[in-house]
Amino acid sequence: MIAAPDPATIASANHLVSGLSDRTGVPSGVLLRALTYLPENMLSLLDYPEGWSALAEFVASDLGLAPCGYRPTVH
Numbered sequence: 642m643i644a645a646p647d648p649a650t651i652a653s654a655n656h657l658v659s660g661l662s663d664r665t666g667v668p669s670g671v672l673l674r675a676l677t678y679l680p681e682n683m684l685s686l687l688d689y690p691e692g693w694s695a696l697a698e699f700v701a702s703d704l705g706l707a708p709c710g711y712r713p714t715v716h
Contacts, residue, residue: 646684653687657713661697664709675700 646654654676662669676696683699686692690713697711 650684650687653693657687657693657696660713661700661709661711664711665701665706667704667706671704672700675703678703 654673658669658672658676661667661672665672679696679699683696686696693713694711697709701707701709701711
């Protein structure tokens with residue numbers, strides 16, 4: 642059985658999807674669905690700003706979008 646992602650991973654994914662939706666105009670539900678098809682070993686990319694950028698490009702490519710150049714705001 643695969644364990645459910647921890648709440649921090651879910652929050653990161655939701656934040657990434659929200660920012661990517663704002664940047665691309667693609668509904669967040671479509672982006673979140675695309676994100677759920679990532680291999681489990683790629684979820685650790687949600688722990689780092691550079692990983693968010695890589696995931697954004699991966700999802701954009703998967704959906705046939707042009708590279709989006711997404712960079713998260715780091716606080």
